[in-house]
Amino acid sequence: MSARRAVRSAHESYREAATERSKQFSGYPRTDSLGNEVPRATAIIPARYASVRFPGKVLADKTGKSLLEHVYERVRRAELVERVIIAADDRRIIKAVEDFGGEAVMTRSDHPNGTTRIAEVASSLGAELVVNVQADEPEIEPELIDHAVRVLQDHPECVMSTLAARFCPDEDPADPNIVKVALDSSSRAKSFSRSLIAPDCDGGDEPGPLKHVGLYVYRREFLLRYPTLDPTPLEQQERLEQLRVLEHGFAIAVGVVSVRYHGIDTPQQYEEFVRRERRRQGSS
DSSP, X not given: OOHHHHHHXXXXXXXXXXXXXXXXXXXXXXXXXXXXXXXXXXXXXXXOSOXXXXXXXXXXXXXXXXXXXXXXXXXXXXXXXXXXXXXXXXXXXXXXXXXXXXOEEEOOSOOSSHHHHHHHHHXXXXXXXXXXXXXXXXXOOHHHHHHHHHHHHTOTTOSEEEEEEEOOTTOOTTOTTSOEEEEOTTSBEEEEESSOOOGGGOOSSSOSOEEEEEEEEEEHHHHHHGGGSOOOHHHHHHTOTTHHHHHTTOOEEEEEEOOSOOOOOSHHHHHHHHHXXXXXXXXX
């Protein structure tokens, strides 16, 4: 069996169990006594100081604000988020957050990924929905966060939600640094991959490949369980932590959106952001 067929076979086997396994986490209250929705979402931004391609990037401040402060301010504008917490791994981050008036929590330094880091913080919270926003997304649109929360509310069979978007003209779908996602007919994730996903593997309604937007909303009960799940073969092969969820038979809801900007991975991308931000400041 070829490597591609083996990967597709693995995706198909765990997909069959997703709905049944996810139902055990679907009992959260959606309305109050008057029938109004009661969103109880807390956003947690996992912030690491170390970065292979751009060390200390979350504290880069050529715009007059740190990258992390830009992210924090964007998340605060989301209507369905009632609290924003920075999950830090370094005292320098804690101090920076305190300086701009944000809320930060020091976490352990041995977390293998951002999901386990925010799970540590979520263990002491009462929120039923937890939003994971990446610390290198200074231009994330608050509306996208609200949309991701609503997507999970609309999919009670799913333990978490995320977003996807069509590729921009200047983006190469074959780029392994851009994660791809395939959907089923119910707008749930079938697979995530750094490689191109074959058209016949994608049964969703969206034409062409979709790129994954790294924003997640979790049901807190499942988020606390995530660190106890064993790492899985596809997760390790693709280096994508969300594959652990699928391989253990849980379902992920996906909302398809339009995205203008992406996260910052390199000093060059940061300089481009600085230029855009200065233009915005100059026009305000």
